Amino acid sequence: MHTTRVHSFSFNCMQPAKLSDIIGIINKIAPPALAEEWDNVGLQVGDPTAEVGRIMVALDPCPAAIEEAIHHSCHLLVTHHPLIFKPLKRISTADEAGKLIHRSISNRLAIASLHTNYDIADNGVNDLLAARLGLQGCRPLKVTARGELLKLVVFVPLSHQDALMDALLPYSGMPGTYADCSFRVSGLGTFTPLAGAHPFLGDVGKRETVEECRLEIMLRRSELQPALKALRGAHPYEEPAFDLIPLQNEGGVLGIGRIGELSSPVALEDFAGLVKERLGVSSLRLVGERGKRVSRVALCGGSGASLLRDAVRQGADLFVTGDIKYHEAREAESQGIAVIDAGHFATEKVMIEGLAAQLVGELARRRLEVAVMTCTGENDPFLVI
């Protein structure tokens, strides 16, 4: 019998959450703009205005995960693989997708997915897999985008500085391992409300001088619109004064797959043993000499065969992925790169715990009262006998 783990936290002044709040968080963790063009990420089924008190994270929107989420009275199932890939012509319980959609709606369970956007995102599937396998100094195996950073500078009366900072900090983001970065300094602001204005402070036609705080945060361009919405929601002025400054700072490269180094070279066979243990698989497929020394490792969770040549070009000794076909294994042999195929399921299911932890962190930062559970009833569809 599996037990579903619940991640929860408790603060004073916790707020109830709407599905749209959670979608905002998911979009921050994995910006939809990063997704491949053929993908279908984001909300699959659900009412954005509905309240969400409990979330389950799973790899697939398969019947087992949906039933587990319903069993635990979850309001949202967050999956890696989308439920709807191709446009549907009908929602009928005679079709597999229709059956799952019908079952979810009947039980007030929303479904949202982060797929190729989460493969590419910082701290997404591939970074989680790289961390699990002990890779260091990781970078994208194939660069698909460059992160663009902005500075948001906003001027707010001292009385509202904390409320505004609480509203904006969830959107701050910069490359590296620090969150909630901001700077503020106080000074004097002036303004004269003109005819037709409805000022929060002062009178029409009279110049006002106010003690204000200059608050600065750095954010990714993908977070700009939700950050401005939060700014307008928390700022007392009719027309908040703010500056948006494009930055030349390195916003980090984004891309698919990862390549990094092991702390010390090991034999391929020994590393394969470590992969089995860390990914919890009883078997895997290996291409290459068992005794080959492995130091630089490329990887891609799921089906990564299309990145094999990128791994070769970047001098990887080994490529770890899933779904390798016979001719791709032959190509790897001829290119002199070792391959570990640990399966699609095992190389991606690291996202379940990883995403759950990220959701818990973002919910806590927003003081949203939502419990996060991890689905434990999913199994690899392939059995080894």
Ligand SMILES: [Zn+2]
């Ligand atoms: Zn996948």
